[in-house]
Amino acid sequence: MRGIPMKHLATPWADPETYLKRMQPDHPVLFLSPAVLQGTARRFQTGFPGLVSYAVKANERAEVLANLDAAGLAAFDVASPAEMRAVRAINAAAVLHYNNPVRSPAEIATGVDIGVESWAVDHPSELKKLDKVPRSAEVTVRFALPVAGAAYDFGEKFGAPPDQAVTLLKEVAAAGWKPALGFHPGTQCEDPQAWAAYITEAARIAGRAEVRIGRLNVGGGFPAHRAGEAPDLTGIFQTIGTTAARAFSNTRPQLVCEPGRAMVSEAFTLATRVKSQRDDGRTIYLNDGIYGGLVDLRDIGLPGRVRAISPDGKPRSGRRVARRVFGPTCDSLDRLPDGLPLPSDTAPGDYILFDAMGAYSIALSTGFNGYGVRNVVTVLGLAGHSREGD
Template structure:
């Protein structure tokens, strides 16, 4: 009888029935659900981790996703390279993001694990034959090219796919641009666009204004250049991908994304009129940055506290500071979870590895009463932190804790 315990002599007693096994499996699964913490301070005070850790707020990620989905005048795709963590991808799917910008077969697999029917755009324009085959196998819907030899490689891509010609301009306004690596000159883009149309794919155009672009005029200039390319090619494009590059909050002032969205929409209307193509964007940094705060512990202080050693650095989750500079938002929390509030002074900060290059740009302002064992909280580190972290010297960033609030972003606690 179902649920009956068999305890015959000489046999293993207390064999659970199938129904009992199912219940036990359910309990086992529940035990593997990670805890949801109130905020980073609560977790730090109770666990006092001696390794760097990222705190993730799904609520914040959903809010930012909604900001893009409701504000941008077109299709929003997420650039997986910024943070491919499964929790990020699954939460974006839950928030309504249905398309993803992928750059490798590994990112395709990550997207497929989050959603069986997500649409993938493969916008890394240089690919091996093996990578192209993987894209076809995963059902990539949109591809980009910026050179004739790369288009030659795409001969086996189904003709019902979209191929977007990526072009580049010498436009200012970003922290650093991608034009030196990717993007055809406008005259080359004209010929590529004509060939894409002639060979039967759906023609499109795409560009990227560069990382951390805070000047909406960069998008405006690119959009008008796109119209000139279309006119010269004599090809009607189905869609225009205006790239990523949307700025994240680095200095405590939230970027005005809505102004950029409005400028993009107005520029498309002005440039294309009634022939305006559908729009696509591919935010990465701006989508995911605010949803994470990174906590690194102070391992040691030297020279009267003027030199600080952390358990994370440029080989770990703080790698982005090397190229982007120091952020404007940093707080220090004691091992008991209380914020340090003394006046700040700039410090020299080293990471934990034995490499002397493991050093942040000089001048990170930390409270004067910071001590060894405290935690330095870096808000807005959801992008390019865990994605670029190494395991050099056995250090690195891999731990993520889920929280309701990222109170480290608010300064001192009440």
């Protein structure tokens, strides 16, 4: 598969603006740049001091998986049998990490049949379910800490307290699996010290359990460029590497990460269209909303990388005005957080382009009221692309 990045892609357009001017779509369109996606993958591979495993949940489209495979990624974090099959359809030899720590017996059986090589647990009852998993597999004990720095915390749902993680790690080693530790600092985490705190605690847990772990999964949570300056991924990578070396000394495990949002966000731009504008000039209706490709904005807030173009492809350049934005459905909850800044000369029929929208857009889009994101168009470049992703 590698070396054939265009297998799942149609003939690309030059850029979103060219497509919109020519085709005048009245539905939301997601534009993909394979060059940006593969560039981001290479950045992680060269910058992160360990194995890079893509979190498929962020965007499981065949175009995404094929381009990551072509860029050399060989490991994928899967959370369900459907994601396992999606990866296997692209690369039958890919390494699968099943890091969703809560599974049904049927899901575990499927994982065994498909050949999952790494499993995660965060509770004794879940560890017992893995009895039929081959002892040649890795079992990662996932733990959680009350660490700030992310847009929202994953620790409320997953992760054992450190004391319980010590006990679980001992049981994993005693049962004969390859013991490992893992955590997730939370989504859109821009503070390197969150990783430092977790890595330091991981060393303590391993020491208290008297178990030498083969790998430490430092999770995802790497921030995408949503507004202002691009996040300092290089600084985060360096903090992870230096902290692991200091905390584990001569027993440092191999490091693993599982980026989702930061891997795919930059490679996509979402184009929506203004359906209507009220006379107040501050309220607009788009052909997409929180039941479609903009669902993530409800929880993570408005992005700063938004622009408007007229139907003939010309950028709107008026001063920015905070808008109240509704989606196209008949549900009054279909509304973005207030204050989306758009040019004052934005008008009905214009296209509103949201950059860095590859994660949790099409993956979470519904078909409610007949709306939602369904189209992905391949382009050679993205005008709003952050060069930090190269």
